[in-house]
Amino acid sequence: MGKASGVSRRRLKAGSFHYKRSNKLKRQRLRVLRKCNTINCDAIRQSWDDKKSLINNMKNMGLAEDPNKLLSDVKFHEKYKNPALNNDRNDRKNFRFGPEQIKFCAYMIEKYGNDYEAMCRDRRNYYQESVGQIRTKIQKFLANQSHRNPLHFLSHPSLLAPLPIFASLVSMFN
Structure with a gap:
């Protein structure tokens, strides 16, 4: 059977907490x-x-409580006032693939064309990239102009040797 209301509260107040001692500790x-x-x-x-x-x-x-608020008006990333300089700056931001990525993309395009699901199942896909990841990688590869330049590939002879797509380039420039 339960207790009358207030009994348990009274018992807690009676001996468990000492207000005087608690206030003394707070003051200390x-x-x-x-x-x-x-x-x-x-x-x-x-x-x-x-x-x-x-x-x-x-x-x-007369002091600042937050030094960051003083510098909030300063803009560190201002665009160039001259639009020609701005365009030149944006042209330099090209995505570059590494030699292994170039080999991978060229091999997949040569072997499968646009069949991204087959590319996903290929044994050379050792990072186990998904269909969507391979599709975006191939699209970036095709959109980037530096990979289409034959002189770019001549600077990396290791890229040219194993791929039949670039064999004609080697014979053309040698």
């Missing part, structure tokens, strides 16, 4: 904190008001 902690938070600068210590908040004290002294 505050004293320690106040000793730790000493201000070394004489000018700030003299003009500091304990009754005011940190933000109000800093404003009254």
Whole structure:
């Protein structure tokens, strides 16, 4: 059978918590904190008001409470005022494939054409890329102009040797 209402609360209040001791501990902690938070600068210590908040004290002294707010008006990433310079800057942002990626894409296009599912199942897909990942990689490869330049491939002879698609390029420039 249950207890009458309030009995358990009274028992808890009766012996478990000592308010006097708790307040004494709080006061001791505050004293320690106040000793730790000493201000070394004489000018700030003299003009500091304990009754005011940190933000109000800093404003009254003419100091910034948050240095990041002072720099919020500065724009670090401004566009060039001259649009010709802007276009030149955007032209330089080309995505470049590494030699292994070029080999992979050229091999897949040579062997499968546009059959991305077959590319996904190929044994050379050792990173186990999905159909969508291979499709985007091949589309980037085809869109990038630097891979279509034959002189680019001559600078990497290791790229040309195993692929029949580039065999004609080697014979043409040798």
